[in-house]
Amino acid sequence: MAAVPLPLTTVDLRPPPYALDALEPHMSKETLEYHWGKHHRAYVDNLKKQIEGTELASQTLEDIVRATYNNGEPTAPFNNAAQAWNHEFFWLSMSPHGGKQPDGELMSLLKRDFGSYDNFVKEFKQAGATQFGSGWAWLTVADGKLMVEKSPNAINPLVFGHVPILVADVWEHAYYLDYQNRRPDYLTTFMNELVSWDAVAKRLQLALQES
Ligand SMILES: [Fe+2]
Structure with missing residues (x-):
């Protein structure tokens, strides 16, 4: 498995660290194709457009999430920034060899x-x-x-x-x-x-x- 980047760094669409069909039969390739390939991609693409040319463009994704939450009065890029972070974290929360129990x-x-x-x-x-x-x-x-x-x-x-x-x-x-x-x-x-x-x-x- 690829190293877990913490904090999640640049604003980019990184693929999950496994093939899109690797979680079958529990999560289908079709779900990953839409969820990663369409939904996650849209959050990243839209965030990039929103922050282009602003001071946020040079910050880490984690810092953008915190900054745009703006102490409970979120600014426009917050939803896309947080969704970009949440989805990457979600892919990295799963593994084709996952489940069972921790130790x-x-x-x-x-x-x-x-x-x-x-x-x-x-x-x-x-x-x-x-x-x-x-x-x-x-x-x-x-x-x-x-x-x-x-x-x-x-x-x-x-x-x-x-x-x-x-x-x-x-x-x-x-x-x-x-x-x-x-x-x-x-x-x-x-x-x-x-x-x-x-x-x-x-x-x-x-x-x-x-x-
Ligand atoms: Fe999602």
Whole structure:
């Protein structure tokens, strides 16, 4: 797997670190062709147009997300910037060899902060299933503790000073071709088959070093 770039750097459409059919049968090539090839591409293309010639053009994508959130009064490029960040982070949250369970410090902290691994999974899936409309379910680190969060539309916990280490896209475009309206089934498959715990463990280490 390619190195996980943190913070996500330039405003570019980078492909997932696996072939577009590599997540089948859990997430189809057709879903990736639309989701990465059309949706993610549009966020990046539109952001580039919005920031061209401005001081934002020389900033990292992560800094653009924070700057354009503008303390809760988002400026025009925020939605495209956050969606560009969120989608790249989402591709890097999955692996063709994903799923099963984490181990090591990550597992210890999940048990410490959620009572058990099963409780964490239940909370994460519940956050994704109950996010009304479009949005995201996250595992984040804040003040040295792991938290499950959900967010609407493009909002990213970075803007609240939390460090994301895992995300599931719960916009309908993430699952409708494969699961139709069955968002809970998509989230169960995401947790059981797709999560790259290696990537999450590396992000956890970086987050704990920074905090
Ligand atoms: Fe998406």
